[in-house]
Amino acid sequence: MKRSVNLAVTLAAVVATVLPALAGGPDAGWVLPLALASSVPVLWRERALVPVSLTVGVATTLSASLGAPPLLPVGPLVCLYTFAARASLRLRLLGIAVTAAGLLVSVLFPKPDVEVLRYLAVAFIFAYALGTSVRARRDRESALAERELRLAGERAAAVLRERTRIARDLHDIVTHALGVIVVQAEAGPLVVRTDPDRADAAFAAIAATGRDAVGQLRRAVAGLREPADRPLDQPGLAQLPALLDRVRATGLAAELTVAGTPFTPPADVGVAAYRIVQEALTNVLRHARAGTVRVALDYLASSLTVSITDDGCGPAAVGPPGYGIVGMRERAQACGGSLRAGAVDGGFAVSATLPAGPLPVAATLPAAGA
Structure with a gap:
């Protein structure tokens, strides 16, 4: 052509x-x-x-x-x-x-011949202006094509990030729920005759954990169907007490302490903190053979530190190679934070430092030691 x-x-x-x-x-x-x-x-x-x-x-x-x-x-x-x-x-x-x-x-x-010069000057100016308009249209089309290419790349990256987030959510929900259910199911038959009340509590905890997991799975999977700009109902710091209650139902002594002035962090930070605590508690239940676990929230001026420390079997708490600690670290990094995990004296500790939100507002968590 x-x-x-x-x-x-x-x-x-x-x-x-x-x-x-x-x-x-x-x-x-x-x-x-x-x-x-x-x-x-x-x-x-x-x-x-x-x-x-x-x-x-x-x-x-x-x-x-x-x-x-x-x-x-x-x-x-x-x-x-x-x-x-x-x-x-x-x-x-x-x-x-x-x-x-x-x-x-x-x-x-x-x-x-000034008259001829006038006509020819107009003709040459018109030719140059026509070429300039073609150049401008070509540059505009090139800029639009580059913008479309960039937007397509951004959309693909957003889809990949969303798929990764959903995969992490599904992993955390399923592993935590199954960990609690397995512990309760193993304990139930042992006490069904000697301590019926404890057996009933174990079975009730299994049912509650299953219902909660189903609800979270539905919300997570809904992210595949809902518009990208529609906010999803994700758990945050306010749901930590309920999470620890489910852990306590397994017989593990779980304590939540809060230091500093509580504030409402950005939504992604709150979700990351909850999921990190959830995954760390799941690892404690499945691998650590611990009697006590302590969850600590330390509110600082520029960051929120989330620590989970148990008195279990140290490095063995990590268990076989898997995605737990990797997923926790990715969650922390995704919202601009960092995570450390390793053995401490008499147990294992996970500590995540997450960026703080805007000015402090009314606390949404119970007082220290709750």
């Missing part, structure tokens, strides 16, 4: 330039070569714009200065249009300067 347009433009330039030269009669035979030189090279202007423009311009200027019949400067007009549409700023300025000089020489020597 582009090649056909180029051939058509060149043919039009040749016809518009050569026909007036042929009409000059046999005495003006020398005009024909100049007419061809001022039009045929237009065919190669895309590959060699500067040499073609100089050739066309010089041929047109010589033809006008030597008294040839009036020729339409189609070749120079096409070249100037191409300068405006394709060339860099430096070449465009050079093209304007050379075109203006050639135009002045052609019209003012040997006999000045």
Whole structure:
């Protein structure tokens, strides 16, 4: 398509330039070569714009200065249009300067003709403006295409982040619920005859944990169906006491302490803190063989520190290789924080430092030691 347009433009330039030269009669035979030189090279202007423009311009200027019949400067007009549409700023300025000089020489020597100069100046200005508009449209289309490409990349990255978030949520919900259920199911048969009340409590805890897990799974899976801009109902710091109650129902002594002035963190920080505590408690239940676990929230001016410490079997609390600690670390990093996990004296500890929110507001958690 582009090649056909180029051939058509060149043919039009040749016809518009050569026909007036042929009409000059046999005495003006020398005009024909100049007419061809001022039009045929237009065919190669895309590959060699500067040499073609100089050739066309010089041929047109010589033809006008030597008294040839009036020729339409189609070749120079096409070249100037191409300068405006394709060339860099430096070449465009050079093209304007050379075109203006050639135009002045052609019209003012040997006999000045101001009227012709006026008409030709308008024609050249129009050609340059047309090329500039084409350049502007091409730049705009290129910018729009780049913007669409960037938006597509951002959408793909957002989808990947959302899939990763949902995968982490599903992992945390399922592992925590199953961990609590397994512990209660193992304890229930042992006490069903000797301590019916404890057995009933264990089975009630299994049912409550299962219902809570089903609700959280529904909310997590809803993220695959709901619009991306619709906020999902995610657990946060306010749900930590209920989480520890479920853990206490397994027989593990769980304590929540709060230091500093509580504030409401950003939503993603609150969700990350909850999920980190949930996953850490799941690891304690499944691997640590601990009797006590302490969850501590330390509110500082610029950060919230969440610590989970147990008195279990130390490094063995990590268990076999899995995604628990990796997932907790990814959650902390996703909202701009960090996480450390390792053995401490007489147990294992997980500590996450998360960015603080805006100005402190009324606390949503119970007092220390609750």
